[in-house]
Amino acid sequence: xxxxxxxxxxxxxxxxxxxxxxPVGVMVAPIVPGLTDHEMPAILEAAADAGASFAxxxxxxxxxxxxxxxxxxxxxxxxxxxxxxxxRLRDAFGGKLNDPRFGHRxxxxxxxxxxxxxLFHAARRKHGLARRGLELSTAAFRKPGQQTRLF
Numbered sequence: 001x002x003x004x005x006x007x008x009x010x011x012x013x014x015x016x017x018x019x020x021x022x023p024v025g026v027m028v029a030p031i032v033p034g035l036t037d038h039e040m041p042a043i044l045e046a047a048a049d050a051g052a053s054f055a056x057x058x059x060x061x062x063x064x065x066x067x068x069x070x071x072x073x074x075x076x077x078x079x080x081x082x083x084x085x086x087x088r089l090r091d092a093f094g095g096k097l098n099d100p101r102f103g104h105r106x107x108x109x110x111x112x113x114x115x116x117x118x119l120f121h122a123a124r125r126k127h128g129l130a131r132r133g134l135e136l137s138t139a140a141f142r143k144p145g146q147q148t149r150l151f
Contacts, residue, residue, distance in 0.1 A: 018051025033088035
């Protein structure tokens with residue numbers, strides 16, 4: 001991610017927030033099957049050690065023009081893994097590189113998607129991370145036009 005904090009700085013932010021009493025979670029994303037999926041247990045362990053209390057994940061999807069950019073990036077930096085990664089992505093999205101349907105687009109389905117989910121959930125449980133963060137309330141929400149006037 002351009003201009004994003006380094007992993008060390010992100011863990012420092014988690015620690016600072018957790019130490020201040022702010023519930024903190026982590027999103028392991030995007031998981032690239034055959035390239036980054038093996039890193040999940042270590043990421044979740046480090047996040048939990050830093051004070052994270054919940055975690056989630058998403059699998060990489062390649063909508064539209066992103067497919068070509070990603071394929072070019074793989075060819076340049078990981079030519080030996082390119083076919084494996086693209087094959088696993090296609091397997092996770094029913095032969096395509098993206099499935100926009102709600103409930104499928106961020107997880108995928110099939111053998112490799114199930115393996116990723118299983119590894120994530122096992123590591124999440126091992127490190128005591130909850131599936132979700134705080135339950136948010138909409139009790140204070142007011143529809144537009146119902147807000148009291150300032151003047």
